[in-house]
Amino acid sequence: MDGGALHEEFIARDELGMSGPYVEPRSETERRLAALWAQHLAVAPVGVEDDFFELGGDSLLAAEVQVAIDTEFGVEIEAAAVFLAPTVAALAEAVRRAPDTAGADG
Amino acid sequence: MTVDLADPALYARGDPHAVWRALRRADPVHWQPGTGGPGFWSVVRYEDVQRVLSDHTRFTSERGTLLNLLGRGDPAGGRQLAVTDPPRHDRMRAPLHRALKPRSVQAHTGVIRDGIRALLPGRDRPEFDLAAVCGLLPLTVLGPLLSLPEADRPHLVRLALMSAAEEDPAVQLPQGPAATLHRAHRELFAYFADLVRERRRRPRGDLVDVLLAMEVDGVRLTPGEVLSNCYSLLLGAGVTLAHVPTAAVAELSRDGGYEAWAADPGLLAGGVEEALRWASPAGHFMRHARHDTVLAGVPVAAGDAVVAWLGAANRDPAVFAGPDVFDPARSGNRHLAFGAGPHYCVGAGIARVTLRLFFAELFARYASLRLAGEPVRARSTFLSGYLQMPVRAGFRGRGKEQR
Known part of the structure; x- marks a missing residue:
């Protein structure tokens, strides 16, 4: 997941007029999800x-x-977490809760 | 003339057929300017509707096919069957078409008939809401095809309705029509995401498996494409099929034609075609001109939206004699209720089978059906039909009911 090479084509968050302020990732899971x-x-x-x-x-x-x-x-997160009110913070929580499928076929 | 064909109130409380009749005569390729967004062309004659829907080289589906997407585009363009142009479209359609062929669905006929029998109220409930009864009909068919658990079906019907008639007060969320659409889309995608995950583990040989196995030019559909097509199948059946019987009964209840049609089994199949023409439950489909073109003598610019009104085409006197009369014995009924061209409804075959089964059961059980209150039409530019229809049923003699 090397985003560095693509960054020039990225849209800057500031240009989107988001309704809330930028909140930095606070954990490794949040950092990976945000990336x-x-x-x-x-x-x-x-x-x-x-x-x-x-x-x-x-x-x-x-x-x-x-x-x-x-x-x-290596998990199966609930679909509701992804499709309904999805934020990185909520997904990090969903990843923590999700059953581990590492090693399972799939 | 000043009309607003994008106003859902026209279809709930107005007389769209009178508007279309006037347009067919005076302004058959009609431009409606946008209010704060792009405007759109409307075609209302049979020939023009058929041409716009059929000619994908001039009119693309990939920028959205419903008026409520005008100016917004459709993220599913090129990825979901209904909003993908040939040739990719044809490669996606073929496996679904095979799975939906009458021979393929014959195995489900018994289940569908049982489902219909369970839907229709018995002698203990002579007054009921026919629209509510018919509302569950689509899932009676699609349920087995997608292996949808029975307990989930009413919820799915509601979400499909929110997706197709987001302006209707019965389903609109307090946050407004746009929020209603978003909520419905996301809930349905979440639902199908769980369903697909389950199906990857345990294939059931249903339409979900067909989508999962589908390869277009050697490439599988992406997860988003699979979900998007599940959504499309649900919408295609879920918000259309229900409105065919109610539209027919509303009209027949007025003119006393129910008994005559019910009395002649030879009219079953033809009457179903007439009910389809009469109902035209999918009110319109939209296209966008790929390049500058001319439509029935009117120049249409590249990028312009063109809305083809199926309900209007199906009442065109140039094609249908006495178009405003419901005639189960009508011959040569080449209605466009299933659309035309490459996007002709992939479920048309099973829809016909289902409607014939439905009307046969209806006629077998009820000697008469009368409106018992004012029916309520959907407030939607797309979904043309009734959301409430109180009826009073007269039952057949016990012997006949059992046949």
Whole structure:
């Protein structure tokens, strides 16, 4: 997940007129999730309280993000966490709660 | 003439057929300027509607096919069957079409018939809401095809309705129509995400498995594409099929035609086609001109939206004799209720089978159906139909009911 090379094509978060202030990731999980969102949305930086859809995401992209999170963290997070009111902070919590599938076929 | 074809109130309380009739005569390729957004063309004649829907080389589906997406685009463009142009469209459609062929769905006929019998109220409930009964019909068919648990179906029907008639007071959230659409989309995607995950583990040989196995030019659908097509299948059946019987009964209840149609089994299939023409539950589909073109003599600029009104085409006197009469014996009924061209409804075959089963059961059980109150039409530019229809049923003699 090396976003550095792509950063020139990224949209700066400031240009989106987000409704809330930027909140920095506070844990390793939040940092990884924010990086993963940034990759999928081509927006940087991603704040942990930012809404996925407000950042320009749509339901199709959310589906790709769900699968990417499952793969990256070796878990199965609830779909509701990804599609309904998704923030990096909430997803980090969902990843923590999710059953571990590491080693499972899939 | 001044009309607002984008006003959902026209379809809830007004007389869209009178508006379309006037447009067919005086202004068949009608421009409606935008109010704070882009305007759009409307076509209302059979020939023009058929042409716009069929000619994907001039009119694309990939920028959204429903008027409520005008000016916003559709993120599913090129990725969901209904909003993908040929040739990719055709490669996505083929496996679904195979799975929905009458022979493929024959295995489900018994389940569908049982489902219909369970839906229709018995003698203990002679007064009921026919719209509510019919509302569950689509899932009676689609449920087995997608292996949707029975307990989830009413919720899915509601979410589908929110997606198709976001302006209607029965389903609109307090936060407004846009929030209603978003909420419905996201809940449905979340629902299907869980369903698909389950199906990856345990295939059931259903339409979800068809989508998961689908390869277009050697490439599988992405997770988002799979969910988006599940959504599209639900919408395609979920908010259309229900409105065919109610539209027919509303009209037949007025003119006494119910008994005549019910009395002649030879009219079952033809009557279903007439009910489809009459109802035209998908009121319109939108396209965008790929380049500057001319439509029935009217220049249309590249990028312009063109809305093809199916309900209008299906009452065009140039094609249908006595278009405003419901005639189960009508011959040569080439209605456009399922659309036309490459995007012709992929579920049309099973929809026809289902409607024939439904009307056969309806006629077998009820000798008569009368309106028992004022029916309520959906407040929607897309979904054309009734959301409430109180009826009073007269039951057949016991012997006949059992047949």
